[in-house]
Amino acid sequence: MSIFRPLSEPEEPSRYQMAGISISCPHCKNQTFYESRVQCNACEPAYDEAEPVIKTATAICCSRCSLILYFTNKPNKIM
Numbered sequence: 001m002s003i004f005r006p007l008s009e010p011e012e013p014s015r016y017q018m019a020g021i022s023i024s025c026p027h028c029k030n031q032t033f034y035e036s037r038v039q040c041n042a043c044e045p046a047y048d049e050a051e052p053v054i055k056t057a058t059a060i061c062c063s064r065c066s067l068i069l070y071f072t073n074k075p076n077k078i079m
Contacts, residue, residue: 013063016075025062033060
């Protein structure tokens with residue numbers, strides 16, 4: 001069982017950019033990734049200290065070396 005589940009059946013990997021800059025894998029320099037939404041296991045005080053805040057992030061997985069990069073804001077897919 002994998003902890004990284006794509007949003008749908010894996011299609012062709014895509015290119016992404018964040019803040020106008022193309023994303024490349026820091027390990028292998030590849031520029032194509034698979035995208036997924038992930039839930040962060042972090043508890044931060046909300047209005048009530050007993051109420052956890054569940055945050056989500058976007059994860060992109062390198063199609064070559066499988067390194068996973070996390071973003072709190074969703075990166076833009078380059079068409």
